[in-house]
Structure formats: structure tokens, C-alpha cells
Amino acid sequence: MDKNRKVHQFKNPVLNWIEFRLPIISYFKKEYGDYPMPKNCNYFWSFGALATITLVTMIVSGIFLAMNYTPHTDMAFDSVERIMRDVNYGWLMRYIHSNGAAFFFIIVYIHIVRAMYFGSYKYPRELNWILGVFIFLLMMATSFLGYTLPWGQMSYWGATVITNLFSAIPFIGEGLKTWLLGDYNVGNATLNRFFALHYVLPFVIFGVVGLHVAAVHVHGSNNPDGIDIKTNNDSVNFFPYMLIKDTVAMCAFGVAISAVIFFGPNLMAEVDNYIPADPLVTPAHIVPNWYLAPFYAILRAVPDKLGGVLLMFGAIVILFVLPWLDRSKVRSCNYRPIYKWFMMGFFVNFFALGYVGMLPAEGLYLLIARVGLLYYFGFFFIITPFVGWIEKPSKLPLSISDVYAKNIAPNIGGGEKGIPSPAMQKDTNL
Amino acid sequence: MAKKLKNKRRDFLQLSTVTLGAVGTAAFIWPFLKSMSPAEDTLAAGSTEVDISAIEEGQSITIKWRGKPVFIKKRTKDEIDAAKMVQASELRDPQDDSDRVQKEEWLVLVGVCTHLGCVPLGQKVSDMKGEYDGWYCPCHGSHYDTSGRIRKGPAPKNLDVPPYTFLNDNTIKIG
Numbered sequence: 001m002d003k004n005r006k007v008h009q010f011k012n013p014v015l016n017w018i019e020f021r022l023p024i025i026s027y028f029k030k031e032y033g034d035y036p037m038p039k040n041c042n043y044f045w046s047f048g049a050l051a052t053i054t055l056v057t058m059i060v061s062g063i064f065l066a067m068n069y070t071p072h073t074d075m076a077f078d079s080v081e082r083i084m085r086d087v088n089y090g091w092l093m094r095y096i097h098s099n100g101a102a103f104f105f106i107i108v109y110i111h112i113v114r115a116m117y118f119g120s121y122k123y124p125r126e127l128n129w130i131l132g133v134f135i136f137l138l139m140m141a142t143s144f145l146g147y148t149l150p151w152g153q154m155s156y157w158g159a160t161v162i163t164n165l166f167s168a169i170p171f172i173g174e175g176l177k178t179w180l181l182g183d184y185n186v187g188n189a190t191l192n193r194f195f196a197l198h199y200v201l202p203f204v205i206f207g208v209v210g211l212h213v214a215a216v217h218v219h220g221s222n223n224p225d226g227i228d229i230k231t232n233n234d235s236v237n238f239f240p241y242m243l244i245k246d247t248v249a250m251c252a253f254g255v256a257i258s259a260v261i262f263f264g265p266n267l268m269a270e271v272d273n274y275i276p277a278d279p280l281v282t283p284a285h286i287v288p289n290w291y292l293a294p295f296y297a298i299l300r301a302v303p304d305k306l307g308g309v310l311l312m313f314g315a316i317v318i319l320f321v322l323p324w325l326d327r328s329k330v331r332s333c334n335y336r337p338i339y340k341w342f343m344m345g346f347f348v349n350f351f352a353l354g355y356v357g358m359l360p361a362e363g364l365y366l367l368i369a370r371v372g373l374l375y376y377f378g379f380f381f382i383i384t385p386f387v388g389w390i391e392k393p394s395k396l397p398l399s400i401s402d403v404y405a406k407n408i409a410p411n412i413g414g415g416e417k418g419i420p421s422p423a424m425q426k427d428t429n430l
Numbered sequence: 431m432a433k434k435l436k437n438k439r440r441d442f443l444q445l446s447t448v449t450l451g452a453v454g455t456a457a458f459i460w461p462f463l464k465s466m467s468p469a470e471d472t473l474a475a476g477s478t479e480v481d482i483s484a485i486e487e488g489q490s491i492t493i494k495w496r497g498k499p500v501f502i503k504k505r506t507k508d509e510i511d512a513a514k515m516v517q518a519s520e521l522r523d524p525q526d527d528s529d530r531v532q533k534e535e536w537l538v539l540v541g542v543c544t545h546l547g548c549v550p551l552g553q554k555v556s557d558m559k560g561e562y563d564g565w566y567c568p569c570h571g572s573h574y575d576t577s578g579r580i581r582k583g584p585a586p587k588n589l590d591v592p593p594y595t596f597l598n599d600n601t602i603k604i605g
Contacts, residue, residue: 157548161569164547179463183472185497185547193466280492280499280541282548284568300570305545305586361570 031217036235037242038223040400044114045221045242046249047107052209053250054104059202061097062146065090069149071195073188076151077276095265101143102268103257105291108136116322117343119331120222126323128215131208133319138205140292140316145198147289151191152273157286159186159194165299168309185279225403226331227396234400285360293357294350298376300361301369311373318380325380328388335394339387342379349375477605479597482536490553492541495604499541499549500592501565502602505576510534512563513577523588527577530591538602539578540592543567545585550574565589 008026010016019025037045068087070079083090112132115121121129148159163181167173182189220229229235236242260267268290272283288296295312302308333340353372356365397403478495482502485491490503505513513527531537541549545567551557552565552574560566560573562581567574572583579588594604 157569161546161548164545167547179467182466183468183497185542187472187497189469189472279497280494280549282550282568284551286548286569300584303584305584308584 032243033237033239035217035220035238036229036232037221037238038229038234038400039236039241040223040225040403041221041242041245042224043245043249044110044118044224046246047111047114048213048216049246050249050253051104051107051111052213053253054100054107055202055206055209058097058100058104059206061093061100062199062202064093065097066199069195071149071192073151073191073277076149076191080150092261095261098269099257099260099265101146102289102291103253103260104139105143107253108139109291112136113347115222116346117333118222118224119226119326119328119333121323122326122329122331123323124219125216125222128212129323130320131212131215133316135205135208135212136319137316138201138208140295142198142201142205143289143291145194145201148186148191148194149198150273151277153275153277153281153283154270154273154286156186156277156279157282158288159190161286163190165309165312168306170306222331223400224332224334225397225400226335227400230399231401287358290354290358293355294353295357297353297357297361297369298373300357301366301373311377315376318377322380322384325384326388327385328391328393330393330396335396336387336391337394338391339384342383342387345375346379349379477603480602480604481600482602483600487535492553493604495540495592500604501537501539501541501553501578501589503537503539505535505537509563509576513575513579516575516577516579521588522580523586525577525579525588530577530579530588532594532596536596536602537576537578538591538594538604540590541565542590543569543572543585544580544587544589545570545572545583550589 007016007020008023008029010019010025015025065083068079068083068090070076080094083094085091087093115129115132144158144162148155163177163186166180167177169176178184180190181187182193220235270287275283287293295315298315299308299312302311328336328339330336333343349372352368353376356369356372359365361369478493478500480491480493480502482491482504485502485504487504488506488509490501492499492501494500510527516527518524518526541553543550546569548567548569550565550567550572552559558566558568560582562573562575564576564578564581565574566572567583567585570584572585573581574585574589575581577588578591580586592604594602597603
């Protein structure tokens with residue numbers, strides 16, 4: 001133990017008592033008080049905070065749902081209906097939880113788009129990106145497990161289709177599937193373990209989120225111009241500036257999610273899931289949740305079972321190596337005149353894949369899915385390395401403050417728009 | 431010399447400790463992994479006897495066996511001929527019709543698509559039966575013929591034939 005450790009001194013003796021034994025107060029002050037944020041960060045940078053809040057909301061609403069849910073094939077569907085009809089505010093808990101899952105994915109997708117467009121995955125934040133992709137994977141697993149629990153038709157057949165993906169693996173596939181299900185088909189053993197795992201995985205996510213946040217705090221947040229903080233003039237303290245900004249974002253988000261929870265709670269739900277699971281009848285059209293649809297479209301675009309499964313998982317795994325596929329040193333696409341358009345094309349393509357993933361895999365939809373599949377992998381394997389090599393990036397600003405200096409004198413140009421941002425106004429007030 | 435010997439003894443102790451630890455951990459993990467496999471009562475799911483006397487020619491019934499749907503179809507003459515005409519070598523999962531039935535008119539299949547486990551359509555008269563007039567899986571568009579063999583679509587294998595025996599002319603025992 002280091003006897004010479006410098007202990008922070010506070011006015012409040014209780015805080016001093018705690019601080020001496022566990023320096024948690026100075027930790028929070030450093031990481032969430034004085035923590036420097038680039039002053040040019042826009043509202044895209046609020047989605048990390050939104051995602052954290054949503055995760056907590058999901059865990060809390062989930063715990064209260066679990067108090068009334070019964071994970072048994074004979075009772076699961078009825079217990080969910082009982083939550084909806086008889087349990088006090090059960091309907092609210094369930095609609096918060098089901099729509100919260102959808103909004104969680106909306107937020108995380110925007111968060112990922114932000115990271116990709118502004119190059120947040122690049123040096124020195126590669127590990128941060130990897131942890132993020134890992135969280136995304138855990139989220140997909142958790143939402144799939146959770147979707148099985150209401151034991152409706154979509155729950156049952158969704159679980160059947162996804163667990164059958166594992167049977168595509170040569171030799172061990174069938175055995176692995178049976179082991180995962182605990183039965184030869186989706187049954188009570190499956191529902192039981194899915195419930196157990198659905199309960200525990202969010203806490204694992206919470207832990208990885210902790211690492212994800214800790215990792216970003218080491219080198220600080222990226223920003224829309226993708227350049228490093230050089231002087232104190234380039235940054236603002238997290239408290240109060242970014243906290244207030246995140247709070248504004250949170251209010252807007254609260255309005256959006258409340259509108260859906262109270263006025264369209266089943267907008268994103270599948271009607272068939274209000275029919276109890278029937279192992280003898282497959283619904284005519286099995287659809288995944290919309291937030292998994294792009295990957296489902298990739299699965300169906302391939303006319304081979306193992307090939308489809310490999311490409312679907314490959315579509316996620318490829319994200320892990322993105323920092324090494326992109327050779328460009330310039331982070332932000334705002335300064336990459338060619339790659340910028342391919343990047344936007346990637347987002348549109350992902351959206352299109354999701355759209356056709358919700359429709360039957362035939363005719364034009366199948367064609368779109370196949371073209372989308374080609375672009376998806378082409379973007380990572382060909383476009384990203386190649387464009388990074390041939391592209392001549394625009395001139396980067398000398399510093400973050402420099403971005404605003406250019407904006408103040410419109411004749412010099414260079415910035416995006418001549419409108420002074422709030423952060424800049426703060427600058428002029430100094 | 432003595433030092434070298436001492437090192438050897440250290441290495442041995444270290445290696446055997448690590449090995450023992452690894453084996454012990456593996457032995458400890460095994461029951462947990464094994465507990466996720468199907469339980470004894472699940473394995474003992476047993477067999478089902480079905481009365482087939484009421485099934486008309488061209489008709490098909492669905493029964494539940496080990497939690498899965500099983501199709502029992504009394505095929506028409508045309509359907510049998512169509513199934514027999516196909517050269518096995520042209521198929522994705524080559525199998526002659528005669529290897530898939532015990533009595534020509536009775537086709538018994540596990541009604542689970544070999545792609546991703548949906549139940550194919552084709553049991554009801556009004557169902558889509560696919561391009562080969564057998565079964566059609568609505569999930570990802572696999573077509574099966576009148577012998578339950580995969581003809582078109584992503585499924586890799588023919589519909590499974592469960593183990594069954596004819597107890598008499600009117601009763602089949604499945605399992």
C-alpha cells in the first residue's frame with residue numbers, strides 16, 4: 001500500500017472519510033465531471049448515454065416482468081397475457097420492455113453509424129470498437145432469447161429457425177443443436193434455459209459496457225472532425241456541458257419512446273405472436289424482429305444452408321476487423337470526399353437489406369437481397385481498403401478550435417456551415 | 431549439476447500441478463455442460479401407434495411424435511409413378527422412392543424441413559404443394575416431391591423417414 005498516496009480533500013468530512021478508504025468520489029469527478037469532451041461533438045455523441053439509460057430501463061422493467069412470468073410451455077403464454085390484463089401496470093412494464101428493445105437497437109445502430117462515419121473505430125480506439133461489436137452481439141443474443149419467452153407462434157418458430165442454424169455445421173451440428181435445446185426440438189427445456197440466459201446476459205452486457213466506457217475515457221471521445229484535442233481550448237468539461245446536452249437528447253428520446261409505448265405499442269410487434277405456440281403449424285411467413293432483419297436477409301439470399309449461415313455470422317464478425325481494413329489515417333468522413341459516399345451507400349444498403357429481410361424471399365426482393373449482400377461484403381473487403389489507398393483526403397483543420405475560427409470568417413470557408421454553434425458562442429464569451 | 435536437478439524438479443512439480451488443475455477444472459465443468467443435454471425423461475419419449483384405416487387415397491394426416499409432426503400420406507397412383515420416375519442420381523440427396531417407403535402407397539415422413547426446421551405446407555388440400563406437388567416450405571421456399579425428397583430451394587436433405595412398422599394393415603407404430 002502506498003502510504004504517500006495523495007488523498008483528495010473535500011469540504012464534507014463524510015466524503016473525506018469515504019475517499020480515504022475508496023477513492024470513488026475523485027474517480028467520478030475525474031471521469032464524469034472534469035472529463036474533457038471535444039467541444040465540437042454534436043448530438044450523435046449523445047447516443048452512448050442514451051444506450052446506457054435504455055439498458056438500465058430494460059433491466060429494471062425486465063426484473064419486474066420476471067416477477068410475474070412463468071417459464072413453462074403450458075403457462076408462459078397465459079402468464080404474459082395475465083401481465084397484460086391483471087397485473088397492476090403490467091401492460092406498461094411489458095410495453096416498455098418490448099418497445100425498449102426496439103429502441104435500444106435504434107439507438108445502438110445510430111451509435112454504430114456515428115462510429116463508422118466519423119471513424120471512431122480507428123487508432124487509438126480499436127479495442128473500444130471491438131468491445132462495442134461484442135456488446136452488439138450480446139444484444140442480438142439477448143433479444144433473440146427474450147423474444148422466445150412469450151411463447152407465441154413467432155417466438156416458437158423464430159427459436160426453431162435460429163437454433164436450426166447450428167445444425168448447418170458439418171458433423172457436430174445436429175448434436176450441438178440438441179445440446180443447446182436440451183431436447184430434439186424447441187420445448188420446455190429450451191424455454192427454461194432461454195429464460196435463465198435472458199435474465200443473466202443483460203448483466204454481462206452491463207459489465208462489457210463498463211469496459212467500453214472505461215476504454216473510451218482513456219483517449220477521450222472522437223469528434224465530427226476526427227482530430228485530437230490539442231489544447232484546453234479544444235474541449236469542454238463533461239459536467240455541465242455534455243451532461244446537459246445528453247439530458248436534452250434524453251428528453252427528446254423520452255418523448256419518442258413514450259409516443260410509441262402509449263399510442264402504438266404494437267407497431268413493431270408481429271401479430272402472429274399473439275397466437276399461442278403450436279409445434280405442428282408454421283406461420284405462413286416467419287419474420288424476425290426488424291432489428292435483426294438485415295442479417296436474416298443475408299441468410300436467405302444464399303441458396304445453400306451452410307453458406308447462408310456462414311455469411312450471416314460473417315456479416316457480424318467482419319465488423320471486428322474493420323479498424324484494420326480501413327487504411328486511411330483520416331478518421332472523419334467529412335474529410336474523405338470519396339469514401340463518404342460509399343459509407344452513406346453502406347447505410348442505405350443496410351436499411352434496404354433490413355427491408356427485404358421482412359418480406360418473402362422471392363423475385364425482386366431476393367434479387368435486392370443478393371445485390372445488398374454483395375455490396376455489404378464488397379464494402380468491407382474491396383471498397384474500404386481500396387478507397388483508403390487511392391483517395392486524397394481534404395485538408396484537415398489544424399485544431400478543433402480552428403474549425404470554428406474558419407466559421408467565424410465566412411470568406412475563408414472550409415467549415416460546413418457558417419452558423420455559429422453553441423460551443424463556439426461559449427468560446428467567444430471567454 | 432545440483433542446481434539443474436533442482437530446476438528439473440521444479441518444472442516437474444509445476445507441470446504436474448498445472449495438469450492436475452486443468453483436468454480437475456474440466457472434470458468440474460463436464461456435469462454442467464452435460465446437464466444441458468436432453469434429460470432421461472426426454473430421451474424416453476417412446477413410440478406412437480396410429481390407426482390409418484380412415485385415411486383415403488390422396489389424403490394425408492399429421493400426428494405428433496416426440497414433439498415433432500409426422501406426415502402419413504396414402505399416395506395416389508399418379509403420385510407413386512411421379513416419385514418412381516425420377517432418377518436418383520439427378521437429386522441433391524440421391525435416394526430411390528423404394529428406399530423411402532415400406533408399402534408403396536404409404537409415405538411416412540417427419541414433417542420438419544431439413545433447412546431450418548419449419549413445418550412444410552401440403553397436408554391440406556388447399557395448401558401450396560410446391561412445384562413438385564409434394565410439400566412446400568413457406569419459410570425459405572424449399573420444394574419437396576411426392577416422395578418427400580428435396581427438389582428445389584435451400585434445404586440440403588430429403589424429409590426424414592422415421593422408424594416405423596406396420597402392426598397390421600390398419601395400424602402403424604412409429605418409433
